[in-house]
Amino acid sequence: DSFVSAWQAVDTVDGWLTEAQARRYFDAVSSITPSGQVVEIGSYHGRSVIVAALACATSEIEVVAIDPHAGNDRGPREWDGTESDGNSDHRKFLDNLAMAQVDHLVRHVREFSDDALDDVPGAIDVLYIDGAHRFAPAASDIKHWGERVVDGGTLLMHDAYSSVGVTLALARRMWFNGNWSYVGRSGSMVQYRKQRLTWVQRPVNIARQLLPLGWFTRNLVVKTAIVLKQPWLARLLGHDGATWPY
Numbered sequence: 001d002s003f004v005s006a007w008q009a010v011d012t013v014d015g016w017l018t019e020a021q022a023r024r025y026f027d028a029v030s031s032i033t034p035s036g037q038v039v040e041i042g043s044y045h046g047r048s049v050i051v052a053a054l055a056c057a058t059s060e061i062e063v064v065a066i067d068p069h070a071g072n073d074r075g076p077r078e079w080d081g082t083e084s085d086g087n088s089d090h091r092k093f094l095d096n097l098a099m100a101q102v103d104h105l106v107r108h109v110r111e112f113s114d115d116a117l118d119d120v121p122g123a124i125d126v127l128y129i130d131g132a133h134r135f136a137p138a139a140s141d142i143k144h145w146g147e148r149v150v151d152g153g154t155l156l157m158h159d160a161y162s163s164v165g166v167t168l169a170l171a172r173r174m175w176f177n178g179n180w181s182y183v184g185r186s187g188s189m190v191q192y193r194k195q196r197l198t199w200v201q202r203p204v205n206i207a208r209q210l211l212p213l214g215w216f217t218r219n220l221v222v223k224t225a226i227v228l229k230q231p232w233l234a235r236l237l238g239h240d241g242a243t244w245p246y
Contacts, residue, residue: 015047036125
């Protein structure tokens with residue numbers, strides 16, 4: 001199917017999107033109307049946005065990638081960076097889009113997500129967030145960009161139940177929110193559908209979001225083991241002992 005081609009197109013592109021997560025993203029984008037809009041926050045080298053662009057390559061869907069390429073928040077524990085790193089990421093991003101032949105399908109907004117709100121008009125059908133993982137910016141992205149998602153639209157969040165900041169932001173903005181239905185997750189990517197929940201549906205929706213907390217705890221122990229250079233502990237929990245869990 002077309003997803004196989006999309007996944008092959010990003011095989012050499014750096015990033016943390018797994019095949020299962022890419023499939024979830026691809027399917028969400030493929031299901032929206034031809035006049036819809038996809039907005040992605042945090043594209044890094046383009047792995048995820050290429051998948052989104054290829055999911056709607058034959059339609060009139062607009063795909064917007066928001067990433068300041070400022071050299072910070074580039075990966076696990078890389079909170080600070082340099083202008084040189086950011087410019088290198090930006091060049092790699094553009095090269096990868098051109099290599100996948102989707103550069104004409106993606107509009108890149110090189111701004112921080114809070115500053116880009118006025119640069120991306122209109123409603124959003126699929127919102128993918130993989131931006132700064134600290135609590136404040138993650139919670140801000142969910143609130144301000146999530147408000148723009150249409151009824152029945154999709155919100156995907158990467159590094160949920162893996163990053164402490166992202167998980168706390170979801171707890172604050174989504175767990176007890178009666179306007180978002182939890183659909184499920186692929187690894188650390190969670191999916192929500194925007195819809196008004198009844199009072200009967202809300203407790204079930206909350207419970208479903210609490211179930212992965214055991215997996216979250218396991219990921220925290222794995223990260224601690226990696227930081228402390230104790231790979232045996234990570235392997236004991238079913239992890240390879242070296243890579244950051246995502």
